Amino acid sequence: MEQTLYEALEKYGRSDAYPFHMPGHKRQFHLIEDPYRIDITEIDGFDNLHHAEGILLEAEQRASRLYGSEETHYLVNGSTSGLLAAVSACTRRGERVLVARNCHKAVYHALFLNGLHASWLYPEVDMSRGIYGSIDPEQVRYALEKDREITAVVLTSPTFDGVVSDIRGIARIVHEHGAVLIVDEAHGAHFAMDPYFPESAVSCGADLVINSVHKTLPAMTQTALIHANGDRVDRIRLKKYLDIFQSSSPSYVLMAGIDRCICLMERRRQELYARFISCLEQARERLSHLRHFHLVSGEEKEFPCFAYDRSRLVISTEQSGIGGQELYRILREKYHLQPEMAAEHYVILITTVADTEEGLNRLCDALEEIDAGLPDSCEDVRGIPRENVMEAADVSGTDVCREKAARQEAETDTGHAGRWLQNEEAMSMEDAENGEKYEALLAESAGGVSGEFIYLYPPGIPLLIPGERISAQLIDRLESYREQGFSLQGLVDYRGENIRLVKE
Numbered sequence: 343m344e345q346t347l348y349e350a351l352e353k354y355g356r357s358d359a360y361p362f363h364m365p366g367h368k369r370q371f372h373l374i375e376d377p378y379r380i381d382i383t384e385i386d387g388f389d390n391l392h393h394a395e396g397i398l399l400e401a402e403q404r405a406s407r408l409y410g411s412e413e414t415h416y417l418v419n420g421s422t423s424g425l426l427a428a429v430s431a432c433t434r435r436g437e438r439v440l441v442a443r444n445c446h447k448a449v450y451h452a453l454f455l456n457g458l459h460a461s462w463l464y465p466e467v468d469m470s471r472g473i474y475g476s477i478d479p480e481q482v483r484y485a486l487e488k489d490r491e492i493t494a495v496v497l498t499s500p501t502f503d504g505v506v507s508d509i510r511g512i513a514r515i516v517h518e519h520g521a522v523l524i525v526d527e528a529h530g531a532h533f534a535m536d537p538y539f540p541e542s543a544v545s546c547g548a549d550l551v552i553n554s555v556h557k558t559l560p561a562m563t564q565t566a567l568i569h570a571n572g573d574r575v576d577r578i579r580l581k582k583y584l585d586i587f588q589s590s591s592p593s594y595v596l597m598a599g600i601d602r603c604i605c606l607m608e609r610r611r612q613e614l615y616a617r618f619i620s621c622l623e624q625a626r627e628r629l630s631h632l633r634h635f636h637l638v639s640g641e642e643k644e645f646p647c648f649a650y651d652r653s654r655l656v657i658s659t660e661q662s663g664i665g666g667q668e669l670y671r672i673l674r675e676k677y678h679l680q681p682e683m684a685a686e687h688y689v690i691l692i693t694t695v696a697d698t699e700e701g702l703n704r705l706c707d708a709l710e711e712i713d714a715g716l717p718d719s720c721e722d723v724r725g726i727p728r729e730n731v732m733e734a735a736d737v738s739g740t741d742v743c744r745e746k747a748a749r750q751e752a753e754t755d756t757g758h759a760g761r762w763l764q765n766e767e768a769m770s771m772e773d774a775e776n777g778e779k780y781e782a783l784l785a786e787s788a789g790g791v792s793g794e795f796i797y798l799y800p801p802g803i804p805l806l807i808p809g810e811r812i813s814a815q816l817i818d819r820l821e822s823y824r825e826q827g828f829s830l831q832g833l834v835d836y837r838g839e840n841i842r843l844v845k846e
Contacts, residue, residue, distance in 0.1 A: 366559045408604055415567065438458070445498050445526060450807055463477055473645065494522045498528075535607060539651060554566045555603055637655065639652075656691075660688075781841070783841075791810070794841055
């Protein structure tokens with residue numbers, strides 16, 4: 343008989359595989375013992391998320407106090423629903439927004455659904471590893487002064503790689519120009535828990551901040567929060583769009599999980615994070631002495647980074663003789679350590695307050711052993727049988743930045759350090775979606791106008807969006823990804839061989 347999903351999950355849960363991936367509870371914190379006993383609907387005494395007046399309102403207020411926000415709402419459709427609601431609440435159809443090109447696909451979907459026009463911010467890139475750096479505040483200032491019609495700014499901080507931007511400085515500039523700042527802080531839900539981490543965007547002046555509690559806190563998958571501050575966001579519109587983009591039957595199991603997580607952080611965060619930070623620093627110290635692999639710290643001179651989340655372990659393989667996918671596979675197959683993802687030249691491992699000293703030591707032991715074997719037996723390391731297709735995906739679509747950087751000169755009349763690159767769009771996403779389309783081979787589509795998204799997941803940052811003209815360089819890069827075992831997503835053709843183009 344075929345194995346069911348539940349049976350496969352049970353088998354994995356009983357194995358010795360250690361999770362250096364989401365969700366943040368790492369299967370260690372069992373805050374909900376029996377989900378079936380508490381799986382209810384909106385019955386008397388249990389309030390309604392879409393009209394919270396009682397126990398759910400009190401739960402949201404607890405989260406608001408913990409994060410220091412004026413208002414916080416539960417999200418049971420993940421940060422995706424929060425991003426969709428945030429962009430929709432802060433804009434009117436046809437307006438122009440300033441968006442970091444490394445934002446999650448949900449932001450692009452919000453642009454499309456609202457018929458918005460985007461100006462793009464391209465972060466500086468660590469070209470050797472292909473990692474996005476921070477957004478420079480002066481880059482934001484330049485963009486806002488160049489286009490006075492921009493009404494909202496959307497940024498991701500921290501990025502999937504742990505890179506943090508100067509949100510306080512950016513917020514000041516955005517507000518000076520009368521715009522609203524939305525920060526996708528999905529990967530930074532833990533920032534407010536301890537001063538060891540970068541400062542949360544909630545306390546840095548952002549108007550709307552979205553946190554995925556399931557990513558880096560002990561909560562279940564699909565749970566998140568959206569925080570609102572100041573008077574620049576219409577709270578009534580925000581609640582309306584939260585109703586639109588969230589299920590009308592929100593899971594009480596997930597909401598109870600958020601509340602249990604918040605209560606745990608209220609009571610024990612100092613104790614829990616003191617232990618975690620001590621173990622994390624010991625691990626980072628060990629990993630900093632690897633000879634061939636490099637632990638990214640955010641302090642590299644070629645890495646434009648305002649601040650860095652030290653809970654994110656990014657292992658660069660650039661100088662090791664093996665690629666990120668290969669290291670991912672070795673850790674997974676030989677050592678039973680499951681990373682979050684692999685890119686071409688690095689591997690990401692997510693650590694949280696739920697990690698154990700034993701788990702971190704297992705990781706350090708494995709990386710030290712692999713690293714020690716590279717000089718004399720690199721081929722042996724790479725020769726471990728490849729029994730499975732790679733399940734990882736490239737981090738970011740940094741090639742969008744890389745290709746544009748190679749073709750264009752940055753505008754330098756403001757003298758800022760960031761690189762402002764014009765977006766090469768042939769038409770808006772809305773026009774591309776509504777236009778007549780035809781199918782073509784992806785390999786032969788250079789010069790055409792895309793009618794679809796192409797992205798690698800995680801983290802879901804598009805390499806190509808509808809309305810953009812396809813370059814030969816991008817085709818080459820996509821083919822390279824395919825050869826390395828990556829799966830292209832977003833296309834109607836799941837095989838990734840064909841693409842729908844827009845007739846011009």
